[in-house]
Amino acid sequence: MNTPPSPPGPRRADGPPVLIGALAPLTPPGWVGAGRHLLAGLELALDEVNGAGGIGGAPLELLVRDTAADPQRAVAAVDELARAGVRCLVGEYHSVVARAVAARADALGLPYLCSSAVLDALTEQPTERVARLAPAQSRGWRIYADFLLGAGHDRIAVAVEPSVYWASGTRILRDHLAPRGGTVVELDARALTPAQICDALADDGATALLLLVGHPEPAVPIVRAVRRDLRLTGILIGAPAGQPELAEWAALLGDDGAAVPFLRYLPERFGPLGARVDAALRERLGEEPSFVAFEGHDTITVLAEALRTGAEDGLWSRVAVEGTRGRIAFSRVPGIGVRQWAWPPIQVADRDPAEPARFRVLHTG
Template sequence: MTTSSVRIGVLAPLTPPGWDQAGRHLLAGAELAVREVNDAGGIAGKPLELLVRDTAADPRRAEAAVDELARLGVAALAGEYHSVVARAAAARAHALGLPFLCSSAVLDALTDEPAEQVARLAPAQSHGWRIYADFLLGAGHTRIAVAADPSVYWASGTRILRDHLGEVIELDMSAPVGDALAGSRATALLLLVGHPEPAVSIVRAVRRDPRLAGITMGAPAGQPEFAAWEAELGEDGAGIPFLRYLPERLGPLGARVAAALRERLPEPPSFVAFEGYDTIAVLAEALRSGGGAAWPDVAVEGTRGPIVFSRVPGIGVWQWAWPPVQVVDRDPVRPGRLRVLHTG
């Protein structure tokens, strides 16, 4: 199919039950990068164009979108936030031989077999969650409870935590969280659940239970990153450490992009918005070089540092190893402010 533009297909959760705020941030970053690429002359004189498809956190919907975008002649695929959805998209892209740069999903096993045309910007779950486990150990937490939804992603996270922390207690999600946690002797509860529910209800229940006054809550998947968390929970949502993938201080490019994203978004840009921008920057460079899948030949100055791809043991896709990782929480005194607690 011949077109007057170079097309990139973008997958993102833009409606519930997908985490639509994450999807909007991802798309805002991608659209900003496209505007800058086109202002600089596009790709070989052709404008870059995004064809956006909403996955709504549904793997089957993502697979159908990949098939449709392939028929429409996209040069590459980009995006997605939810790991299980990204995994489905990556498998379909691999089967079709279509380059796919995953922006934000972290599940280690993004593909079942080595996939030459698939790459990822986000750190693998085993890397980021090990850093989170180190933070917990440093804070004196050796007996951890998890409230976990049934999912490949949450199960993988639980295994990583158990490997590095030792004792991890999986709470019975059919019982009231206060009763299950009060008898566990755990000093921390990790929320390995969806947002807004059941995460919001669990936080409120813990905050209001006097038996749990000394419990630390954590959310390694990053639920408190977005403004909706503060809007829904206020002070109750503060002091809950989570992972985000930003450096402690942005360089000149990151600072410029942050300022531009603030004009596009109704709240401060999350790390996901920077992932969206970096995704398009990488793909644009790959396409200028004549192909979207020569990942080891791509080197780009991203918003969060220099981006290059390599093979990482145990991971079947080309990986940026590694983006910066922080453990952050919302300040209990000012929940709108984020505090960096640990870097890795």
């Protein structure tokens, strides 16, 4: 008896590789956990693209470079990757690093798809070569400010370190809160010890302290000091930059790291694609994937579509593709000099004090 042949399975890509430069913080003082999750998402999606035949039969190949949160090191990596013949750059988590990468890539005429950095001014001048998946800081941090006001916090203290990123965040919070009756007081985390920050909080009467500082230092010591100060019982600790999202936060702080609201860029519920990728990332990472891992996966999904259509040559506006967190397309947003996905889903979430491994969604925007 003749039987019909089985349908062919996915065709492996076997042509000359398409080289893609990938940048991520993989060693300190970079946020290593974020870099690991970003790379896991990039690699998972790359395996899927190559398993389905690559780009016109050519496999994608990642050339990964560690930025260690150092802009100068990142610029040197961009130059090296350009000499190696990469078609495009992807990745990076730290905003000040991504800004340096974007400037150098644009100067070299090299397309760059930024995965995770949120600083509004990613480039000094508008460019068509750079596109971004993460929401702009001004959008996410305004949503965070609305959450604070809704929770009854109108006198906010920020423990802040010198940085373009932290200064931008402080300005966004102050400008958004002031017309609504809110105030922001700055505490210099470089000049003050954690104990002195506690003293300043007790004197000021702020009901919320936001951590605009590096992780794990000095964020972890500050959290421990505040949690143990009986004068500050009931004060809200917040971390809008997302530090509590990753397992390292819970491992270092335990119960002290719960109930610290942060911004994350995930939907309330995944669709079929997001659910499948979530399961695959859990297996690959051995832990719950952060929003950074999904940003990595979406980056390669977008890039593959751009390479198929030639959009990576500065025509990101032609890309429209289904990502893990919704339909992704790029547009011009006022005040943003790069092509922007407007907008990924945004949540304010925290770790449940009753079960720190579980996240609670407190607010959506």
